[in-house]
Amino acid sequence: xxxxxxxxxxxxxxxxxxxxxxxxxxxxxxxxxxxxxxxxxxxxxxxxxxxxxxxxxxxxxxxxxxxxxxxxxxxxxxxxxxxxxxxxxxxxxxxxxxxxxxxxxxxxxxxxxxxxxxxxxxxxxxxxxxxxxxxxxxxxxxxxxxxxxxxxxxxxxxxxxxxxxxxxxxxxxxxxxxxxxxxxxxxxxxxxxxxxxxxxxxxxxxxxxxxxx
Numbered sequence: 521x522x523x524x525x526x527x528x529x530x531x532x533x534x535x536x537x538x539x540x541x542x543x544x545x546x547x548x549x550x551x552x553x554x555x556x557x558x559x560x561x562x563x564x565x566x567x568x569x570x571x572x573x574x575x576x577x578x579x580x581x582x583x584x585x586x587x588x589x590x591x592x593x594x595x596x597x598x599x600x601x602x603x604x605x606x607x608x609x610x611x612x613x614x615x616x617x618x619x620x621x622x623x624x625x626x627x628x629x630x631x632x633x634x635x636x637x638x639x640x641x642x643x644x645x646x647x648x649x650x651x652x653x654x655x656x657x658x659x660x661x662x663x664x665x666x667x668x669x670x671x672x673x674x675x676x677x678x679x680x681x682x683x684x685x686x687x688x689x690x691x692x693x694x695x696x697x698x699x700x701x702x703x704x705x706x707x708x709x710x711x712x713x714x715x716x717x718x719x720x721x722x723x724x725x726x727x728x729x730x731x732x733x
Contacts, residue, residue: 524549524611524618525676525728526640529650530660532624535681536650537565538710540621541572543648544579545719549617552581554609554639555630557623558590565621572715581612594629604631611643617725620645626664637667646674648728651692653682653703658691665696676731677701677723699731 525543529536544551551573556564570580585604587596593604611618622628626637640647647668651661661678668675677699678692689700701723707714 523729524614524620524645525648526620526622526643526645527648527650528622528636528640528664529625530652530657530664532628534625534650534652535679535704536621537568538572538681538704538715539648539650539679540565540619541569541715542704542719542722543725544569544573544575544619545715546722547617547619547725549619549725550579550581550612550614551575551619551621552583552612553621553623554584554643555587555593555604555623556583556585557587557593557596559586560588561590569621572710572712573719574712574716579616581614581618584609592628592630593623594631597631606630606634606639606642609639609642611645626667637671637673640668640673641671646676646729648676648701649678649698651678651680653680653685653688657685657688658695661692662696665698676728679704682706701728701731 527536527540551569553565566580589596589599597604622636628636649664651657679702681704683706684703693700
């Protein structure tokens with residue numbers, strides 16, 4: 521049976537794809553991005569993770585839906601006159617852990633009835649939340665944690681990206697009743713060698729799965 525985590529964030533551009541690449545490398549995991557938008561302007565996240573995490577083709581699972589515009593799946597799909605169908609979404613069967621990356625933040629609309637926050641429950645996966653380290657992160661992160669718990673979605677912890685703030689980390693752990701599993705400093709550039717190095721600092725898959733909900 522596939523075991524994995526759903527990577528989501530407090531915002532778009534927050535570092536989900538970097539974190540996904542780091543965990544895929546650290547865990548020798550498979551990677552899946554169910555809903556991909558924005559391919560008209562830049563490569564999809566599957567290609568990015570493949571390069572950064574040195575994933576083989578058999579460790580990558582194609583998106584169920586690929587849309588051109590760099591918008592929410594709902595908005596991008598309207599431009600293409602299609603409707604993202606989530607009824608057939610099924611986890612790929614893998615022997616290794618599976619890293620599943622969401623699109624945007626939790627309340628990004630997928631279609632007329634579903635938001636991104638609905639996907640972890642649909643896929644029966646616990647969540648790892650990616651948050652920025654700087655000003656504003658306490659509010660955004662606590663709201664995201666509250667929303668996930670209102671849905672009774674298991675939360676494994678938080679990974680923070682950017683210049684470190686000890687007070688922000690402390691506030692998130694105390695008031696969010698969660699664990700900050702790792703902090704990733706601001707990086708001038710990102711390549712596979714940097715991911716190799718940072719992956720050694722990531723928590724193991726087993727330790728993540730033992731975190732309290």
